[in-house]
Amino acid sequence: xELPKIRKRLSAYRPALRPTMxxxxxxxxxVLRDDVTEPEILLxxxxxxxxxxxxxHMAFPGGRADPGDASLEHTAxxxxxxxxxxxxxxxxxxGRLDDLTGRAAAANRMVVSAYVFHASSPDELSLEESEVAxxxxxxxxxxxxxxxxxxxxxxxxxxxxxxxGIGMGPGDPRVVWGLTYxxxxxFFEIIGHPLPEHGLPDPEDQTPGx
Numbered sequence: 001x002e003l004p005k006i007r008k009r010l011s012a013y014r015p016a017l018r019p020t021m022x023x024x025x026x027x028x029x030x031v032l033r034d035d036v037t038e039p040e041i042l043l044x045x046x047x048x049x050x051x052x053x054x055x056x057h058m059a060f061p062g063g064r065a066d067p068g069d070a071s072l073e074h075t076a077x078x079x080x081x082x083x084x085x086x087x088x089x090x091x092x093x094x095g096r097l098d099d100l101t102g103r104a105a106a107a108n109r110m111v112v113s114a115y116v117f118h119a120s121s122p123d124e125l126s127l128e129e130s131e132v133a134x135x136x137x138x139x140x141x142x143x144x145x146x147x148x149x150x151x152x153x154x155x156x157x158x159x160x161x162x163x164x165g166i167g168m169g170p171g172d173p174r175v176v177w178g179l180t181y182x183x184x185x186x187f188f189e190i191i192g193h194p195l196p197e198h199g200l201p202d203p204e205d206q207t208p209g210x
Contacts, residue, residue, distance in 0.1 A: 001140045003032065003118060006094065007094050007118070009190050009191045009192065010094040010116055010191070011095055013095055013096075015095075015096045015097055015098045016098040017098075017099050017113075018100075018101065023109055024064060025113070026062060026063055026064045026065060026075065026110055026112045026113070027062050027063075027065060027069075027074075027075035027079065027112070027115065028059070028060040028114050028183070029060055029076040029077065029079070029114075029115055030114055030117070030183065030187060031060075031119050031122070032094070032116065032117065032119070033119050033120070033122050040137040040140065041137070042060070042061065042084070042086070042135060042136075042137055043135070043137075043176065044058070044059055044061050044132045044133075044134065045058055045132070045133045045134040045174060046132060047130060047132055047133045048133070057177075057178065057180070059179075060114065060180060061076075061086070062075070062079045063075070063082075064110075072115075076088075076113070076115045082128055082131075083127070083131055084126065084127060084135050085124070085125055085126030085127070088117050088119065091120075092117065093115055093116070093117055094116040095115075095116050095190075096113065096115050096116070097113075097115075097116065097183055097186045097190070099113050102179055114183050114186075136168070140193075143195070144188060144193050144194075148166050149166060149167075149195075149196050149198060150164075150165045150166065150175055151164065151198070152165035152175050152177040163178060163200070164177065164200055165177035165181060
């Protein structure tokens with residue numbers, strides 16, 4: 001997975017955008033950087049906060065749009081700088097992924113847009129501790145390796161739904177799942193390296209009465 005090929009595929013991709021009328025909007029940044037052997041992607045561990053539906057989750061930096069944001073791309077850049085201290089104004093925007101909405105009822109009222117950036121020389125990470133507990137650079141091949149695929153159960157009332165996820169490695173309990181996993185599915189499909197088959201039914205099909 002080389003950055004020139006990633007750039008070429010993303011530049012040719014036309015994302016599927018969602019209607020935004022009456023929805024809350026958010027923008028996230030999929031930030032890539034060069035490493036010695038391969039590109040890496042930036043993931044954050046969100047701080048644990050009461051009332052936050054994404055509390056403690058692994059995610060991309062980003063957040064809700066403010067009235068003063070010129071665009072959702074601007075939202076993604078602003079939130080990334082605020083959360084992890086990485087300025088993206090000078091970074092090359094490689095492309096945009098399909099818009100997504102969350103599966104939970106509250107999250108369904110929000111449209112999330114994801115923008116892919118290449119930060120050739122990102123600054124040292126500086127975390128906004130009230131929002132971000134940790135941030136890590138993860139090799140792309142780690143995310144696509146079948147051994148790192150996990151099944152992630154979540155309890156919704158009395159019913160358990162099992163989601164596909166990606167583990168961060170032996171001894172690390174953190175898992176990428178949900179909206180971030182779905183964005184990664186889109187990203188890797190675009191660049192020609194699909195994530196491993198997880199063999200799970202769609203979460204909506206696991207809900208009683210669906």
